[in-house]
Amino acid sequence: xxxxxxxxxxxxxxxxxxxxxxxxxxxxxxxxxxxxxxxxxxxxxxxxxxxxxxxxxxxxxxxxxxxxxxxxxxxxxxxxxxxxxxxxxxxxxxxxxxxxxxxxxxxxxxxxxxxxxxxxxxxxxxxxxxxxxxxxxxxxxxxxxxxxxxxxxxxxxxxxxxxxxxxxxxxxxxxxxxxxxxxxxxxxxxxxxxxxxxxxxxxxxxxxxxxxxxxxxxxxxxxxxxxxxxxxxxxxxxxxxxxxxxxxxxxxxxxxxxxxxxxxxxxxxxxxxxxxxxxxxxxxxxxxxxxxxxxxxxxxxxxxxxxxxxxxxxxxxxxxxxxxxxxxxxxxxxxxxxxxxxxxxxxxxxxxxxxxxxxxxxxxxxxxxxxxxxxxxxxxxxxxxx
Amino acid sequence: xxxxxxxxxxxxxxxxxxxxxxxxxxxxxxxxxxxxxxxxxxxxxxxxxxxxxxxxxxxxxxxxxxxxxxxxxxxxxxxxxxxxxxxxxxxxxxxxxxxxxxxxxxxxxxxxxxxxxxxxxxxxxxxxxxxxxxxxxxxxxxxxxxxxxxxxxxxxxxxxxxxxxxxxxxxxxxxxxxxxxxxxxxxxxxxxxxxxxxxxxxxxxxxxxxxxxxxxxxxxxxxxxxxxxxxxxxxxxxxxxxxxxxxxxxxxxxxxxxxxxxxxxxxxxxxxxxxxxxxxxxxxxxxxxxxxxxxxxxxxxxxxxxxxxxxxxxxxxxxxxxxxxxxxxxxxxxxxxxxxxxxxxxxxxxxxxxxxxxxxxxxxxxxxxxxxxxxxxxxxxxxxxxxxxxxxxxxxxxxxxxxxxxxxxxxxxxxxxxxxxxxxxxxxxxxxxxxxxxxxxxxxxxxxxxxxxxxxxxxxxxxxxxxxxxxxxxxxxxxxxxxxxxxxxxxxxxxxxxxxxxxxxxxxxxxxxxxxxxxxxxxxxxxxxxxxxxxxxxxxxxxxxxxxxxxxxxxxxxxxxxxxxxxxxxxxxxxxxxxxxxxxxxxxxxxxxxxxxxxxxxxxxxxxxxx
Numbered sequence: 001x002x003x004x005x006x007x008x009x010x011x012x013x014x015x016x017x018x019x020x021x022x023x024x025x026x027x028x029x030x031x032x033x034x035x036x037x038x039x040x041x042x043x044x045x046x047x048x049x050x051x052x053x054x055x056x057x058x059x060x061x062x063x064x065x066x067x068x069x070x071x072x073x074x075x076x077x078x079x080x081x082x083x084x085x086x087x088x089x090x091x092x093x094x095x096x097x098x099x100x101x102x103x104x105x106x107x108x109x110x111x112x113x114x115x116x117x118x119x120x121x122x123x124x125x126x127x128x129x130x131x132x133x134x135x136x137x138x139x140x141x142x143x144x145x146x147x148x149x150x151x152x153x154x155x156x157x158x159x160x161x162x163x164x165x166x167x168x169x170x171x172x173x174x175x176x177x178x179x180x181x182x183x184x185x186x187x188x189x190x191x192x193x194x195x196x197x198x199x200x201x202x203x204x205x206x207x208x209x210x211x212x213x214x215x216x217x218x219x220x221x222x223x224x225x226x227x228x229x230x231x232x233x234x235x236x237x238x239x240x241x242x243x244x245x246x247x248x249x250x251x252x253x254x255x256x257x258x259x260x261x262x263x264x265x266x267x268x269x270x271x272x273x274x275x276x277x278x279x280x281x282x283x284x285x286x287x288x289x290x291x292x293x294x295x296x297x298x299x300x301x302x303x304x305x306x307x308x309x310x311x312x313x314x315x316x317x318x319x320x321x322x323x324x325x326x327x328x329x330x331x332x333x334x335x336x337x338x339x340x341x342x343x344x345x346x347x348x349x350x351x352x353x354x355x356x357x358x359x360x361x362x363x364x365x366x367x368x369x370x371x372x373x374x375x376x377x378x379x380x381x382x383x384x385x386x
Numbered sequence: 387x388x389x390x391x392x393x394x395x396x397x398x399x400x401x402x403x404x405x406x407x408x409x410x411x412x413x414x415x416x417x418x419x420x421x422x423x424x425x426x427x428x429x430x431x432x433x434x435x436x437x438x439x440x441x442x443x444x445x446x447x448x449x450x451x452x453x454x455x456x457x458x459x460x461x462x463x464x465x466x467x468x469x470x471x472x473x474x475x476x477x478x479x480x481x482x483x484x485x486x487x488x489x490x491x492x493x494x495x496x497x498x499x500x501x502x503x504x505x506x507x508x509x510x511x512x513x514x515x516x517x518x519x520x521x522x523x524x525x526x527x528x529x530x531x532x533x534x535x536x537x538x539x540x541x542x543x544x545x546x547x548x549x550x551x552x553x554x555x556x557x558x559x560x561x562x563x564x565x566x567x568x569x570x571x572x573x574x575x576x577x578x579x580x581x582x583x584x585x586x587x588x589x590x591x592x593x594x595x596x597x598x599x600x601x602x603x604x605x606x607x608x609x610x611x612x613x614x615x616x617x618x619x620x621x622x623x624x625x626x627x628x629x630x631x632x633x634x635x636x637x638x639x640x641x642x643x644x645x646x647x648x649x650x651x652x653x654x655x656x657x658x659x660x661x662x663x664x665x666x667x668x669x670x671x672x673x674x675x676x677x678x679x680x681x682x683x684x685x686x687x688x689x690x691x692x693x694x695x696x697x698x699x700x701x702x703x704x705x706x707x708x709x710x711x712x713x714x715x716x717x718x719x720x721x722x723x724x725x726x727x728x729x730x731x732x733x734x735x736x737x738x739x740x741x742x743x744x745x746x747x748x749x750x751x752x753x754x755x756x757x758x759x760x761x762x763x764x765x766x767x768x769x770x771x772x773x774x775x776x777x778x779x780x781x782x783x784x785x786x787x788x789x790x791x792x793x794x795x796x797x798x799x800x801x802x803x804x805x806x807x808x809x810x811x812x813x814x815x816x817x818x819x820x821x822x823x824x825x826x827x828x829x830x831x832x833x834x835x836x837x838x839x840x841x842x843x844x845x846x847x848x849x850x851x852x853x854x855x856x857x858x859x860x861x862x863x864x865x866x867x868x869x870x871x872x873x874x875x876x877x878x879x880x881x882x883x884x885x886x887x888x889x890x891x892x893x894x895x896x897x898x899x900x901x902x903x904x905x906x907x908x909x910x911x912x913x914x915x916x917x918x919x920x921x922x923x924x925x926x927x928x929x930x931x932x933x934x935x936x937x938x939x940x941x942x943x944x945x946x947x948x949x950x951x952x953x954x955x956x957x958x959x960x961x962x963x964x965x966x967x968x969x970x971x972x973x974x975x976x977x978x979x980x981x982x983x984x985x986x987x988x989x990x991x992x993x994x995x996x997x
Contacts, residue, residue: 014556014572016649019689022888023895039995040649041560043568065556066925070571095778095811116778116811117908119899193994231997360654360991 003159004034004224004247005132006152008051009060011040012071017064020094024062027120029224033127036245039231044074046237050230052084053242055148057131058111061091068093069101069108076109083141085109088131092118144242147269151244151262158258159249178267180274181372182288184254184315185299187280190325192229194299194357194365195275200235201369202273209272211236213243214263216255216279225249229277242271254278254287263292283312295372297321302335310342317346321371327354327364388873389709389755390702394865396754397747397858400471404463411454418454425457428466435485435839445482447842464746467799467841471749473742473854474845475799476764481837525605525770525804526820527553527577529926530934531588534578539592540817541824548593551603551804553577554613561609561652563980564934565942573934574926577605580613581938581978586620595621595633602635603680603768608652608993610639611665611967612982614678615974636677636726636768639665642703642874643682645996646883647689652983655878657990661966663710668967670711670721677726679707680768686883687730688774690891693737694857696730697744698864699883704748706874708756722752722762731795732772733787739853741767741798742845747861769800776811780907784808789826796830796837797844803827881996938978945976952976953985960989 009025011018018040025035036054038047051059059079061072068091076089092114097105102113111130114123140146183191195213202209213236219225225247230236236243244266246256255278256262266274278287288296298319303326310316322343324336336354343350351371355364411418432444446467451457465471468478526537534552542548555577557569564573564581573579580586594600606613614637621629641658644651651658662679669678683691683700691699704725711721729744731737748765752758771791776784785808795803805823807815815823831837836844871877897903904910942949952973959969973982 012572013569014560014562016644018649019888019891023892026892037997039997041995045568065572066575067556067569067571074568074571095781096813098812120895121899196994228997232994234992234994358654358994360657 002132003156004032004249005127006034006036006054006056007058007060007127007131008036008038008047008054008056009062010038010042010047010050012061012063012065012067013041013043014067015063015065016040017062020064020092021060021062024060024120024123025226027124028127029220029226031124031128031223033124033224034219034227034247035224036227037231038237039228044071044078047075048078048082048084049239050237050243051079051087052082052145053148054227054245055145055152056087057135058088058090058127061089063091063093064096066096068097069104072105072110073108080109082145084145086135086138090114090126143269147242147265148244150265154261154265155246155249155256155258158256158261178271178274179372180263180267180276180292180294182276182278182293182296183299184278184281184285184287184296184319185323186282186301186304189280189299189301190357191277191280191299192232194323194325194355194368195277196233196235197357197362197365198369198372199233199238199241199275201366202373203235203238203240205369205373206272209240210270211241212266212269212271212274213241214259214266214274214276215243215245216248216259216277217245218279219247219249242266248279254281254285260292267292281315283309284314286314286318288318295320297323297368297372299323299325300335300339302326302329302332304335307338310338316342319350321351321353321368323364323368324352324354325357328356328359388706388869390705390865390873391869392755393705393747393751394862394869397750397862400750400754401463404459407462408455408459411458421454421457421461422452424461425452433485435482437835437839443839445479445485445840447840447845449846464846470753470760470763471746472764473746474842476745476766476801479841480799480801481796481831482841483838525551525553526815527555529574530579530930531585532591533574533930535589535591538590541820547599547601548597549601549603549802550590550593552589552605554604554606555579558613558979559606559608559650561612561979561983563938563978564931565938566980570928570931570935573931579934580616581934581980582941583616583619583623583974584937584941586616587623590620596625596629598634600634604635604637605680606650607638607640607644607648608650608658609979609983610637611661611970612974612979613637614639614665614669615967615970616979618971619974630672631674633673634675636680638680638682638728640679640682640703640728642706642878643685643700645878646686646699646703647691647887648685649995651993651995653986653993654991655875655993657986658993659710661970661986663714664965664967664970666707666711666721666724667714667716667965670716670724674724677724680726680728681707682728684728684730684770686887687732687772689887690774690894691887692890693732693734693740694860694864695883695886695890697740697857698861698868699887700727700729701744701747701751701861702865702868702874705751705755708752712756718752718756718758719762722756722758723764725762727765727767729767729769729800730772731769731791731798731800732775733790733794735853736857737791737794737798739798739850739857741769741795741800742850743854743857743861745799747858766801768802768804769795769798770804771795771806773806773810776806776808777905777908778811780913781808781811783907784810785822785826788823789830792826792830793836884996942978942981948976949973949978949981953981956982957985957989960986 009021011021025037028035036056038050047059059075063071072089079085079087088111090112095116097113105113140149183195185191199211202211215229217225217227227245227247229245248256251257263276281287296319298315302324322339324332324339340352343352353364353368355368356362357365411421432446434442435445436442449460464473467475527534538550555574556572557564558580562569564579590602604613618630621633639662641662645655666678669676681700681704683696686699687696712718729741745765749763752763771788775787788805792805805826807819807823809815809819868874868877871880871882877883898905898909901909956969956973959966
């Protein structure tokens with residue numbers, strides 16, 4: 001089975017018209033395409049950075065607020081400038097993009113403009129026909145682009161059921177100072193927002209730090225995936241952050257078959273922090289078998305139900321840090337004390353924090369950041385699990 | 387329970403009350419006779435007008451009923467135009483041409499303006515009968531302030547009252563300055579570029595902002611409090627401080643619908659609501675003629691909601707704003723009359739009665755859940771025909787679509803209306819098509835006899851009643867779901883409205899593609915040989931965009947020191963619980979939109995988009 005096509009979609013800066021792109025994304029996903037959705041109101045620069053890091057085949061831009069000739073051309077120009085002109089640019093804007101505009105845009109390197117009345121089927125077909133063939137192996141210019149391409153190769157080799165050759169044992173020996181932090185927890189607990197707020201603080205505290213994020217979203221059964229974390233992770237769209245969105249491609253448990261190898265590569269690529277986020281997980285999940293993860297954070301929603309439910313959550317035994325997010329909710333105090341008692345049973349020195357990640361400058365997130373930036377020995381870490 | 391739960395109860399209770407009174411009118415002879423007498427009295431007072439053909443017609447048409455129960459159901463359940471629960475209209479008379487002869491009885495028929503402000507009585511002081519404002523209000527904004535100003539003068543040339551409706555460009559809507567890197571192509575596209583108080587002065591140059599015949603509408607929400615402050619600052623520059631209480635107009639400022647549908651939000655929701663409430667508190671106290679929020683379903687509809695979702699989310703947002711204002715200690719009878727609405731009118735069958743039902747629910751909710759008096763019960767609404775219903779294929783059909791939507795809008799008793807230009811699928815409308823769109827309204831209201839002779843001309847058909855009942859029940863069901871999610875704020879955080887709208891939008895597209903929703907010339911009677919027409923597009927030339935950038939840079943240089951002081955003061959106030967609008971007013975004199983926005987974001991954070 002061939003690897004799914006990965007594309008990136010976005011709406012330009014100063015444009016909030018996301019109705020069309022939402023519909024198109026759904027249609028792409030249903031037809032086996034993995035869509036990294038960057039969201040609306042996005043600068044050309046953010047689109048280009050994301051396209052390169054995600055190593056997509058093409059960028060689809062949906063524009064309804066004018067200025068499209070300049071905007072599309074700017075994306076093409078910046079891709080070219082960074083040596084990524086094999087990433088194609090296509091898009092549309094209902095009736096706002098005229099045939100005259102299209103001619104100018106194509107002259108400036110835009111691959112394809114869809115006009116009003118184009119069926120969704122035609123668009124899907126176009127993507128399959130034009131961006132589905134294997135790429136020529138071309139040398140990538142920058143280390144970032146080389147890293148992005150290697151990640152693609154790892155993912156694709158799993159999709160082709162050819163596991164890559166192991167490059168030595170999976171240990172952290174060669175990693176140096178890189179700290180790998182794993183985030184997991186049920187869907188809707190606010191993992192993505194929490195990580196993004198953490199990234200904001202990590203970037204602010206050290207003007208030189210570089211961060212990698214490996215984010216997971218579920219694949220639709222037998223189809224593509226909507227990889228939408230970038231749309232809400234506003235602080236992580238930064239030149240010092242390398243973010244990669246992965247679909248689970250049929251594997252249960254919160255991660256993708258290729259995660260382990262991708263993580264190893266990232267951990268050896270000179271970042272100060274590598275953050276890995278699972279999809280929303282169930283009670284029995286224990287996604288981080290890997291010895292590569294230094295610290296694990298379980299993010300909980302105060303609304304987990306009766307206290308008995310806590311006994312069934314396996315990660316409560318394994319996580320180094322447990323965060324009760326949304327702690328502005330009524331049930332949060334009860335939740336925190338119930339979880340505290342549950343952690344006491346383990347007697348492993350696990351840490352418990354309460355946060356309101358959606359709140360600007362939340363002191364709870366500050367504390368989490370403090371905890372995760374302490375030297376590993378000083379943190380609750382007591383040897384590697386399993 | 388949030389107030390929305392109380393609204394649901396109030397409507398259910400009121401409907402029960404009406405049916406009880408109907409039974410009572412039928413069983414209690416004395417009460418029944420009272421209702422019949424009242425009915426006859428109302429009928430006797432209705433003046434008679436004359437059509438140009440000589441035909442005599444009553445100014446108000448009523449159903450042909452004479453049985454006490456039916457009369458009771460009509461008077462209490464629907465209400466006469468201008469009477470609770472306002473199903474048939476917010477005012478007694480709307481769109482009617484003046485009577486040729488003085489009314490029969492002075493005071494019996496006090497005429498009210500379409501916009502609700504002009505309480506005019508033709509027979510007082512022996513003055514010439516005054517005429518209410520035209521309901522036409524066309525949305526426009528393009529390129530730089532002086533270009534839009536020219537367009538405003540062109541549009542208003544033949545109107546007695548100057549009712550301007552302002553569209554802003556993308557950077558302005560997102561609070562970004564024109565000199566920010568990466569947005570040059572967006573300056574003046576889709577609306578006018580406004581960065582500073584100086585742009586605001588240019589934008590409304592030549593109009594008397596304090597005149598009772600002038601009103602300005604500004605369609606902007608994310609940075610609305612900042613833009614409002616700039617408008618006030620510009621007015622003061624031109625007319626002095628005394629102008630403030632006379633300012634008349636509307637600013638959209640509807641944050642809930644931005645988060646639910648339109649995506650032009652720049653601060654986190656709670657911070658946006660705080661800035662908004664600060665502004666509303668200021669205008670309620672200092673600017674009694676201003677509408678500080680236009681609770682908008684239009685963008686919800688355009689984002690793809692069903693008509694019922696549009697009405698339900700808009701109304702519930704309105705009740706949430708009312709709840710916020712009341713929590714500030716403001717009197718519902720002070721702020722209630724300053725809440726106004728903005729709805730989308732498309733071609734789906736619900737639009738036969740959507741606004742009528744909305745008016746009724748608002749009135750009952752405000753009266754019975756908020757304790758509002760008559761003026762605060764009135765749902766005053768601006769309608770715009772649906773942009774989404776217009777298509778590029780054989781675009782001249784859009785004239786017919788818009789005409790049908792106009793008809794529906796006026797059948798619903800809209801207080802003002804914008805008719806879209808047929809060329810809208812392609813571009814900012816050109817003058818030729820704007821003119822046709824405006825003429826469409828004039829043909830309906832002035833030329834045709836449909837609306838100018840008789841109130842209730844098209845109200846209350848059996849079909850319309852059926853739609854009313856179905857729509858009302860569906861809206862209440864949506865309210866219940868929102869209430870279950872913790873009220874409007876809770877539902878927003880659960881992204882309930884967004885996901886409902888997206889689902890409806892997806893279904894709509896699928897219906898177009900599978901042909902179950904016929905769109906003429908697109909999926910039915912399609913003409914594949916058609917060439918797309920080439921328009922002269924209203925694009926902003928590069929030189930103009932550069933001019934805007936240069937002006938802004940000059941402004942910033944000139945005000946650098948004072949600007950920084952004003953921003954520091956503003957930031958300090960925002961950190962407290964005080965109303966920050968006065969500090970915002972000071973900042974608007976010497977700071978650009980982007981400067982203020984950036985400083986506020988440092989304090990309260992940025993909006994995190996919901997997908």
